Structure formats: structure tokens, C-alpha cells
Amino acid sequence: MRSEKINLGEKDKKNWQQIKKAIKSKKPLIHQISNYVSANDSANITLNWGALPVMASAPEEAAEIVESASALLINLGTLNQERLQAIYKAAQKANQLKIPIILDPVGVGGSDFRSRAAFKILEEFQLTIIKGNRAEIAFLAGEKAELKGVEAVGEYKDLDIAAQKLAQKQNCLVVVSSRVDILAAKNDIFYSEWGSDLMGKIVGTGCMLGTTLAVFAAVEREIELFEKIKTALVYYGFAGQKAALQAQTPAKFKREFMDTIYQFAHN
Amino acid sequence: MRSEKINLGEKDKKNWQQIKKAIKSKKPLIHQISNYVSANDSANITLNWGALPVMASAPEEAAEIVESASALLINLGTLNQERLQAIYKAAQKANQLKIPIILDPVGVGGSDFRSRAAFKILEEFQLTIIKGNRAEIAFLAGEKAELKGVEAVGEYKDLDIAAQKLAQKQNCLVVVSSRVDILAAKNDIFYSEWGSDLMGKIVGTGCMLGTTLAVFAAVEREIELFEKIKTALVYYGFAGQKAALQAQTPAKFKREFMDTIYQFAHN
Amino acid sequence: MRSEKINLGEKDKKNWQQIKKAIKSKKPLIHQISNYVSANDSANITLNWGALPVMASAPEEAAEIVESASALLINLGTLNQERLQAIYKAAQKANQLKIPIILDPVGVGGSDFRSRAAFKILEEFQLTIIKGNRAEIAFLAGEKAELKGVEAVGEYKDLDIAAQKLAQKQNCLVVVSSRVDILAAKNDIFYSEWGSDLMGKIVGTGCMLGTTLAVFAAVEREIELFEKIKTALVYYGFAGQKAALQAQTPAKFKREFMDTIYQFAHN
Incomplete structure (x- = not known):
């Protein structure tokens, strides 16, 4: 069951105030090589947080665009060869310039093509955060994973242990988005119960979480x-929880959710 | 003129209850190789009906993804060579595994490229349903068709006869979406007057109908x-009619329409 | 500061009535080769104005589709090689047939790939309108420009002079979308203060303005x-101003904005 609480902790509030100020003054550019299904949502949520999106995904320009970015988000949804080449070039440049890379391995485990792409990225680049659903993280951690399309199905025991194993192996943070979100570091772990079941009823909340983590990392x-990232998870889930008080159907909820984030960042 | 009726028949209600239960227990995966204009809407409507979407469109993975799908939707909007290769591979696999294929020949007749693609699909694969607007179905049936972009213009006499001819030739169902929708089988025909003129005022209602038929076929x-498919047409149009009672402008209508379908499936 | 006025001039009203009637009777087809981030918004705004969209972007069909179009919109967002080839073919055909071309050079100056593409288009084709944000127009006019992704940053002095220089060089109209929009012709200039700051808080208002200019030019x-084009700028900004009276957050504002345009065109 979802947490009943509706008040944030003082530490979260303090962190958010500081991060909000930083976003406002820096206006970080978030370079997102992403899928065409939720690209519009991801770009909008970037603006809602007060950051700037750029979604350039051609191999001819991906690396050059990274040079002016403060974070690179790699999202493997609707992956094709061309976008994959853009990803490799952008990631290489991001590592050179020490720009944080956030990987959202959408649908990994669902096809050889996507799995090979994801493992090559894990092997060749230093990532800052990996964020996936339960099946995606389980798969990357070497566990048995069950996907239906891009959705995780089945139960996962000890997923926090798997996430932490992956965090150790890749020397990065790992976020599992689920009913209770998990944030795993090599030697630390955090669980966020914030959120609403309605977040799973619309397309793009997973992708927009990836964007959100990129904004906070930037x-x-x-x-x-x-x-x-703890603060990002808490505020993202908190926005869902607040929005669910206003709207109980997906399309209305989505509008409230996105506007709630805008209000966090602009009030 | 639109029907004034606002009550569904008992048979429709009974069918829907049974189908709803089946969707809920099976959570069918609908593989959609579709255009980038309405991909987000199609994915959302899939979730609204209680099914799961996957929009993978690379030739490298299209066939493999079909293996876990319960239906394959082929939508020819914003077609390009790469997506067309993915379509051929996915359709071949779907036929091998006897997974239903729904074809939405968006814009067929509007360019040689798209027409050749559509006829090749008709020739090489056994389809389960073809769904198009008036001009698209007329064109595939060998009649004179008039499109403006992806919209049907002009009047079509005897479109039900053309649809039935196409159904016979391709040994599948044919759906014509229009003010009065037509469902044609070799030896059967059904007309649905449900719907709202507002459905034609937003982009994507045609594409989302294709997705809907795929969910029901699955x-x-x-x-x-x-x-x-009769039940699908009735409920899809009924959702439009209900939504139009709440909202009279396109953006507001779209939100109501999609949420109404969610409510059908979740109450 | 935004203008406080909320009443349109008589000339604007008269022009709009005449244009509205023309859109209604012609139902012009607007061929848009555009980015996948805001394609859905651009297609919807086309319908809202009463025109018809087609977003075909494969080189195999781009020129053929232009033949039935009344305007061609070229938008360089999320550009890739394939779409660029489609643009060249479509633009060539549009020039042959004297169909107006509207160029939205999204992100020009942000990468060599995009800048080279834009300059090649300027060189090889006769454009009717170039519409960009401050940095994009400054860049094309040979001024120092500063972009962050696809957003203009930095201040620009004498941007109207730069726009007019570009209009002279390219023998076309130039529109700069900004807090105060500029419309520059060789020997004429117009400033529109209509609009709302909320228009900059959502993705796609720039792209939808490009679509709007294409509808009016058609x-x-x-x-x-x-x-x-003056009337287009005034009514587009006026819609934003009206919508901002109804909604103060981006997602709600966007819905109001698009529905307001629908109401302009359908009342």
C-alpha cells in the first residue's frame, strides 16, 4: 500500500530549495536521446523543472550537442541503429567532458538488439545513474527478468540486493522505479514510498523520471x-501523490502531475 | 446525423463484460509499429483499455518482440524504409505464430511508396482486420479514392459493398471508420452510428481505433x-459520444474521451 | 512587459474573417516535415485552424505529397539524414509548383550538421517565410548567436535590423518569435506584443507557430x-493571451490555448 503521509521531511525540503535555486540560476541543458513515444512528455517535464531540453538524436550532431549540455539522458525506447550510433558518440563525449550520463534501459531483456546495446553501454561508458523498472534492473543485474513489452511483470525478491550489486559493478547509482522506488549506491540504500498508482496508468512516467534524475544530476x-537523487525521487513521487488528490483518471491526472511539478519549481 | 440514442444494447454490454474480464486477466501485449505523430496516444489508449503497449519498430527486433505479443498492429503513418522492413519481419512472424494482424493503411493512395507497401502487405500476409478511412478502404478495394494528406475527402457510394469485396478478397474483416462506421465480413455487415463529430477534430482517433481493434482481437x-470487433466499434464510438457531453472543444474532448475508455475498463 | 490590451484592431478582425472563410472553403493541406517531439501538436493545431495536416517525411514520398499540398513546412528539429533528404526533395518540388515554403530552422547554430543543412536550404530554395527564435534568426543573419539546445539565450540588440537584412537577402518574410514578435519584410516591419509568457513554458509553441504561418500562407x-502573416501573429498571440486568463500552469494552459484557436476558427 502507498504511504498515507502527505508531509515531506525537513531535510528533503531544504535540499529541494537549494536544488531549485541551482536549476533557476544555471538553467541546465539536458540532452536527451530518447524514444518518439514519450519525447514530448520528457521535453515538457524538463521545462517544468526549470531546465532546458534538447532531443537531438542524429549521429552527425549528438556529440557536439553534448558539449553544451549539463547532463546526457540515454533512453533505449524505440531504439534503432541510427539512434544507437548517436548514443555511442554522445556518451563518449560526455565521459570525456565528465558530464553525468543517466541510462534508462527501456525494454532491455525484451530483445537481443536492445540487450546487446545496453550491455555495450554498461561496458564502454562510465554511467552516473541507471534507472529502470523492476524487470530491467533485474535483467541488467543478471537476475531472471520477465518483461511484457516494456513493462515489468512478475515478482522480484531481493531486488534491492540486485540493484546494489549492479551499483557496485558499474560504480554508479541505481534507481528502481516501482510501487516503492529503490535508490541503491555501493554502500547505501534508500526506499521511497511516495507516488500514486495512477503513475503506472499513463505512458511516459518512467521516461519522465529519467529526465527528472538528469535534471537533478546536472x-x-x-x-x-x-x-x-533521493530528493528527486521524493519530489517526483510527491507530485504524483498530490496530483492524485485532484484527478482520478489518467489523462486528467497527467495534466495535474505535470503542472504540480511546474508549481514546485516556480513557486 | 448522429444517433441520438445513449443506451447500449444488452448484447453489447454482455460482450463487453466478457471481453473486459479477458483483458484484465490476460493483460495482452499489443505490438504496434506505428507513426511518430500519434504513437503516444496509441500507447496510452492501450493502457486505458487495460492492455500493454510496445512500440518497437527497428527491423533488428520487430520479429522477436512479436513472439511475446497477442496482436500486431501495423500503421503506415509517417512510414519510412526502416519501419517498413520492421513491418515485413514482424508480420511474417505473426503469421507463423497465428497472432492476429491489424492493418491501418494510413495515407494509402497518397503516394506510390505507401500504396506499394500496402499492396505488398495485402499480398504476402494473412491479415485479421483492415481498418481505414473511406478513401483508404475504397483505394484498397480498387475504387477511385480521394485523399487530402491522410484524410478522406469526397463522397463514396456503395462503400459497404467495396468493403465487403475487400473482406472477401483478403479473407479478413474490414472496418471503415467514418460518420457511420462499417464492419464488413465476407457474409456479414454491421453499421455503427455511435460516435461524435469531435472525434474527427483531433489527430489520432483513427490510429487509436486501430489500437482498440488490436486489443479486442487479442x-x-x-x-x-x-x-x-462490433463491440469494439460500439464502445469506442460510445466513449466519443459520452465525452462529447462533457467537452465541446478538441483538447478537452480528447482528455474526456481517453478517460472515458479508462473508466469503461476499470469500473 | 506584455501588452495589457485585450481588444483586437478592426483591420485584424476583418482580415481574419476573410482568411477564416478561405480556410473553410479550401481546407488547405499543409505538408509538414517536422520533428518527432512536437509532431502531434503541430498536426492538431493544423486541424484547429481548419486546415489538414500531413507529416510524411520519407524521401520516397516527400515530393509526391507536396503535389497535393498548399504549403510546405520545413522544421529542422530532431533532424536526421533521412528527413533532410526528404526536405530537399519536397522543397524542390514546392519551388517548381510555386507552393509556399515556410522554414523553421530549429536549433540552427547548435550543431554544424544543422547549420549546414539550414544554409543549404537558404541557398538552394526560394523560401516564403523564415520563422525562428531570436538566436536562430540572429545566426542566419550572420550575427553572433547564443543557443542552449533549441532555446535562444542572451540578449540581442537590433534584432529587427538583422531580421530585415535576412529578409532582403533571402527575398522572403522573416518572423522572430519572442516576447515581442517581429515580422520583417524587405521594406516593412511589424511588431506584435500579443502573447503570454506561458507560451514559453510548454514545448511546441514555436513549432505550432510555424504551422500556423503555413496555414495562413496557404x-x-x-x-x-x-x-x-501579421494577422497570424496577432491571432496566435491573442489566443495565448486569452488562454492565460483561464489557466496559469503549462499543461492546463496548453489545452486552453489549442482550444481557443479551435474556437477562433469554428465560431
Whole structure:
């Protein structure tokens, strides 16, 4: 069951105020090589947080665009060869320039093509955060995973242990988005119960979470990354929970959800 | 003129209850190789009906994804060579595995490229349903068709006869979406007057109807296909009619329409 | 600061009535080779104005589709090689047939790939309108431009002079979308203060403005082009201003904005 609480902790509030100020002053550019199903949502949520999106996905320009970005989001939804080449070039440049890379391995385990792409990315690049649903993270961690299309099905025991194993192996943070979100670092773990079941009733909440983590990773080096991502998860889920008080059907909920994030960032 | 009636028949209601139960228990995966204009809408409507979408469109993975799908939707909007290769591979696999294929020949007749693609699909694969607007179905049936972009213009006499001819030739069902929808089988025909003129004022209602037919075709073999598709047309149009009572402008209507379908499936 | 006025001039009203009638009777087809981030919005706004969209973007069919179109919109967002080839073919055909071309050079200056593409288009084709944000127009006019992704940053002095220089060089109209929109012709200039800051808080208002200009350019040759585009800018901004009275957050604003345009065209 979802948490009943509706008040955020003082630490979360303080972190968010600091991060919000940083987004406002830096206006970080988030370069997103993403799928065409939720590209519009991801671009809008970037603006809602106060950051700037760019979705350039041609191999001819992907690396060059990274040069002015503060974070690179790689989302494997509707992957094709061309976008994959753009991803490799952008990721290489991002690593050179020490720009954080967030990987959303959408549908990994669902086809050889996508799985090979994901493992090659894990092997060749230093990622900052990997964010996936239960099946995607289980699969990358070497566990038995069950997907239906891009959705995780089946139960996963000890997924936090798997996430932490993956975090250790890849030397990065791992986020599992689920009813209870998990944030795993090598030696730390955090569970967020914030959120609403309605978030799973619309397409794109997973992708928009990836974008959100990229925005938070892009700013304010004074706060430790683990803390920033914790705050991102809490506020993202909190927006869902607040929106669900206003709207109980998916299309109306989506509008409330996105506007709630805008209000967090602009009030 | 649109029908004034607002009550569904008992048979439709009974069918829908049975189909709804089947969707809920099976959670069918609908593989959709579709255009980038309405991909988000199609994915959302899939979730609204209670099914799961996957929009993978690379030739490298299209066939493999079909293996876990319960229906394959082929939509020719914004077609390109790469997506066309994915379509051929996915359709071949779907025929091998006897997974229903729904073809939405968006814009056929509007360019040689698209027409050749559509006829090759008709020739090489056994389809389960072809769904198009008036001009698209007329064109595939060998009649004179007039399109403006992807919209049918001009009047079509005897379109039901043309649809039935196409159904006979391709040994499948044919759906013509129009003010009065037509469902044609070799030896049977059905007209649905449900719907709202507002459905033609937003982009994607045609594409979402294709998705809807795929969801209904994916489940419950106990009900005959013709009956299931009848129910799909009635409920899809009924959702439009209900939504139009709440909202009279396109953007507001679209939100109501999609949420109404969600409510059908979740109440 | 935005203008406080909420009443349109008589000339604008008269022009709009005449253009509206022309759109209604002609139902012009607007061929849009555009990006996958805002394609759905652009297609919907086309319908909202009463015109018909087609978004075909494969090189195999782009030129053929132009033959039935009344305007061609070229939008360089999420550009790739394939779409660029489609653009060249479509533009060539449009020039042959004297169909107006509207160029939206999204992100020009942000990468060599996009800049080279834009300059090649300027060089090889006769455009009717170029519409960009401040940085894009400054860049094309040979000024120092600063982009962050696809957004203009930095201040630009004398942008109207730069726009007019570009209009002279390319022998076309130039529109700069900004807080105060600029419409520049060789020997004429117009400033529109209509609009709302909320228009910059959602993705796609720039792209939808490009579509809007294409719709207006597609009809009614009795009114001079400069006058038509003036009316387009005024009504587009006016819709934003009206919508902002109803909704103060981006997702709600977007719905109001698009429905307001529908109401302009259908009342």
C-alpha cells in the first residue's frame, strides 16, 4: 500500500530549495536521446523543472550537442541503429567532458538488439545513474527478468540486493522505479514510498523520471549525488501523490502531475 | 446525423463484460509499429483499455518482440524504409505464430511508396482486420479514392459493398471508420452510428481505433471475432459520444474521451 | 512587459474573417516535415485552424505529397539524414509548383550538421517565410548567436535590423518569435506584443507557430502575404493571451490555448 503521509521531511525540503535555486540560476541543458513515444512528455517535464531540453538524436550532431549540455539522458525506447550510433558518440563525449550520463534501459531483456546495446553501454561508458523498472534492473543485474513489452511483470525478491550489486559493478547509482522506488549506491540504500498508482496508468512516467534524475544530476555539486537523487525521487513521487488528490483518471491526472511539478519549481 | 440514442444494447454490454474480464486477466501485449505523430496516444489508449503497449519498430527486433505479443498492429503513418522492413519481419512472424494482424493503411493512395507497401502487405500476409478511412478502404478495394494528406475527402457510394469485396478478397474483416462506421465480413455487415463529430477534430482517433481493434482481437477466443470487433466499434464510438457531453472543444474532448475508455475498463 | 490590451484592431478582425472563410472553403493541406517531439501538436493545431495536416517525411514520398499540398513546412528539429533528404526533395518540388515554403530552422547554430543543412536550404530554395527564435534568426543573419539546445539565450540588440537584412537577402518574410514578435519584410516591419509568457513554458509553441504561418500562407491570395502573416501573429498571440486568463500552469494552459484557436476558427 502507498504511504498515507502527505508531509515531506525537513531535510528533503531544504535540499529541494537549494536544488531549485541551482536549476533557476544555471538553467541546465539536458540532452536527451530518447524514444518518439514519450519525447514530448520528457521535453515538457524538463521545462517544468526549470531546465532546458534538447532531443537531438542524429549521429552527425549528438556529440557536439553534448558539449553544451549539463547532463546526457540515454533512453533505449524505440531504439534503432541510427539512434544507437548517436548514443555511442554522445556518451563518449560526455565521459570525456565528465558530464553525468543517466541510462534508462527501456525494454532491455525484451530483445537481443536492445540487450546487446545496453550491455555495450554498461561496458564502454562510465554511467552516473541507471534507472529502470523492476524487470530491467533485474535483467541488467543478471537476475531472471520477465518483461511484457516494456513493462515489468512478475515478482522480484531481493531486488534491492540486485540493484546494489549492479551499483557496485558499474560504480554508479541505481534507481528502481516501482510501487516503492529503490535508490541503491555501493554502500547505501534508500526506499521511497511516495507516488500514486495512477503513475503506472499513463505512458511516459518512467521516461519522465529519467529526465527528472538528469535534471537533478546536472546541478549543485555541493549536495552529494545520492542526496540529490533521493530528493528527486521524493519530489517526483510527491507530485504524483498530490496530483492524485485532484484527478482520478489518467489523462486528467497527467495534466495535474505535470503542472504540480511546474508549481514546485516556480513557486 | 448522429444517433441520438445513449443506451447500449444488452448484447453489447454482455460482450463487453466478457471481453473486459479477458483483458484484465490476460493483460495482452499489443505490438504496434506505428507513426511518430500519434504513437503516444496509441500507447496510452492501450493502457486505458487495460492492455500493454510496445512500440518497437527497428527491423533488428520487430520479429522477436512479436513472439511475446497477442496482436500486431501495423500503421503506415509517417512510414519510412526502416519501419517498413520492421513491418515485413514482424508480420511474417505473426503469421507463423497465428497472432492476429491489424492493418491501418494510413495515407494509402497518397503516394506510390505507401500504396506499394500496402499492396505488398495485402499480398504476402494473412491479415485479421483492415481498418481505414473511406478513401483508404475504397483505394484498397480498387475504387477511385480521394485523399487530402491522410484524410478522406469526397463522397463514396456503395462503400459497404467495396468493403465487403475487400473482406472477401483478403479473407479478413474490414472496418471503415467514418460518420457511420462499417464492419464488413465476407457474409456479414454491421453499421455503427455511435460516435461524435469531435472525434474527427483531433489527430489520432483513427490510429487509436486501430489500437482498440488490436486489443479486442487479442483476447477471448470464445466470442467470435466479428462480435468482438462490433463491440469494439460500439464502445469506442460510445466513449466519443459520452465525452462529447462533457467537452465541446478538441483538447478537452480528447482528455474526456481517453478517460472515458479508462473508466469503461476499470469500473 | 506584455501588452495589457485585450481588444483586437478592426483591420485584424476583418482580415481574419476573410482568411477564416478561405480556410473553410479550401481546407488547405499543409505538408509538414517536422520533428518527432512536437509532431502531434503541430498536426492538431493544423486541424484547429481548419486546415489538414500531413507529416510524411520519407524521401520516397516527400515530393509526391507536396503535389497535393498548399504549403510546405520545413522544421529542422530532431533532424536526421533521412528527413533532410526528404526536405530537399519536397522543397524542390514546392519551388517548381510555386507552393509556399515556410522554414523553421530549429536549433540552427547548435550543431554544424544543422547549420549546414539550414544554409543549404537558404541557398538552394526560394523560401516564403523564415520563422525562428531570436538566436536562430540572429545566426542566419550572420550575427553572433547564443543557443542552449533549441532555446535562444542572451540578449540581442537590433534584432529587427538583422531580421530585415535576412529578409532582403533571402527575398522572403522573416518572423522572430519572442516576447515581442517581429515580422520583417524587405521594406516593412511589424511588431506584435500579443502573447503570454506561458507560451514559453510548454514545448511546441514555436513549432505550432510555424504551422500556423503555413496555414495562413496557404490561402487567400487576395490579401497580401505580409498582411496575412501579421494577422497570424496577432491571432496566435491573442489566443495565448486569452488562454492565460483561464489557466496559469503549462499543461492546463496548453489545452486552453489549442482550444481557443479551435474556437477562433469554428465560431
